[in-house]
Structures are given as C-alpha cells and as structure tokens.
Amino acid sequence: QVQLVESGGGLAQPGGSLRVSCAASGFTFSSYFMNWVRQAPGKGLEWVSVIDTGGGSTYYADSVKGRFTISRDNAKNTLYLQLNSLKPEDTALYYCARDLSRLIWTPSYGMDYWGKGTLVTVSS
Numbered sequence: 780q781v782q783l784v785e786s787g788g789g790l791a792q793p794g795g796s797l798r799v800s801c802a803a804s805g806f807t808f809s810s811y812f813m814n815w816v817r818q819a820p821g822k823g824l825e826w827v828s829v830i831d832t833g834g835g836s837t838y839y840a841d842s843v844k845g846r847f848t849i850s851r852d853n854a855k856n857t858l859y860l861q862l863n864s865l866k867p868e869d870t871a872l873y874y875c876a877r878d879l880s881r882l883i884w885t886p887s888y889g890m891d892y893w894g895k896g897t898l899v900t901v902s903s
Contacts, residue, residue: 781805781892783875788897791865799897801858801875806892809833809853812878814890815860817871817899827873828860829884838884843869865901872896 787799801813815827828839828849837849848861858875876890 781877783877783892783894785873785875785894785897788873788899790900790902791862792903793865793867793901795865795901796861796863797865797899799860799862799873799899801894803856803858803875803877806877808851808856812880812884813849813851813858814876814878815847815849815858816874816876816890816893817869818874818896819868819871825871826886829878829880830858831884836884862899865899867901870899870901872898 782804784802785799791797809832812829812831814829816824817827818824826840827843828847830837830849830851834851846864850859874896875894877892878890879888
C-alpha cells in the first residue's frame, strides 16, 4: 500500500534552516510528481511546492520562493524540502503528497495520497 512518512521537523529560530524529508513506499516513486503542502495552526491548507518525476522542474508558492528548495532522490524513494531564512509564519505541519499530474504539472488533477505530516515551529 502507498505510504508517505515525513520526518525532520522541529524547532528553528527565525532566519534559521531545517530540512524535512518524506520517505515513500508502495508505489513507483520515480513515476510521480510530488508536492509539499503545509497547514499553519488554525488555518487551511497551503500548497508549498511541487517537483516533477526527474527533479528537473520545480514550482513554488510566492510565500516561499527563494527561501525553500524542493528536491528528490529517486534511488532512495525520498522527497526533501530545504527550508532556509525561516520566518515565524512558516510554522506549520508540513505534508508530502503524491500528485496526479502526468508529463506536465496540472494542478487541477489534484493529489491522491498524503502523509501524516511533520511539525515545523519557527520561534525565538
């Protein structure tokens, strides 16, 4: 069965960095676009970033562009998100999610499997 397990969250200071990971299993990881989505306390879901199957194309929300970097290691079936220049408003539960796009990222296709999330807290 499809499993997505996030890790690497924790407490960081404003301006600091963290890297979160998502270990995938139960499907051919290299065949799927993958997303990071976050949910701040008391707020709705916010899409953060997506990466294509080979890692050559990436897209970001304006709120994280230039600060966060998505990447993947298909040999390890793992998705990453490097979070730099963290701000208190980046505090959220970070989820990885499998995308239903094929060949070209098509946001309207949606996401079908999600992990349980890893909590990132940015505070001094």
